[in-house]
Amino acid sequence: MSLQAEGTVKKSLMGMGTWTLVTDGQTYEIHKGAPDGLLVEGQKVRVNGEVRKDVMTMAMVGPVLDVKSFEPMG
Incomplete structure (x- = not known):
C-alpha cells in the first residue's frame, strides 16, 4: 500500500x-x-513509501514502512 506521510524520525x-x-x-x-x-x-520529514505487509521485525513497533523518498520539513 502506497503512503505519503508527515512525521518525526525517532x-x-x-x-x-x-x-x-x-x-x-x-x-x-x-x-x-x-x-x-x-x-x-x-528530524521532521514528509515521506513517500510503501507499507510492507509481507515483512515482520523483532521490534514490532508498528507497520513496516519502506521509504522511497523523503523531504525535510522546516
Missing part, C-alpha cells in the same frame, strides 16, 4: 533498536535500506 530501543516515523496517528517502523540522510533523530 530512534526506538525496542528489540535490537530500530528507527521509526511517528505521525499524528501512527508509528511506522522504517525498513532497512532507508535513503541517505533520513535517519536523523528528531
Whole structure:
C-alpha cells in the first residue's frame, strides 16, 4: 500500500533498536535500506513509501514502512 506521510524520525530501543516515523496517528517502523540522510533523530520529514505487509521485525513497533523518498520539513 502506497503512503505519503508527515512525521518525526525517532530512534526506538525496542528489540535490537530500530528507527521509526511517528505521525499524528501512527508509528511506522522504517525498513532497512532507508535513503541517505533520513535517519536523523528528531528530524521532521514528509515521506513517500510503501507499507510492507509481507515483512515482520523483532521490534514490532508498528507497520513496516519502506521509504522511497523523503523531504525535510522546516
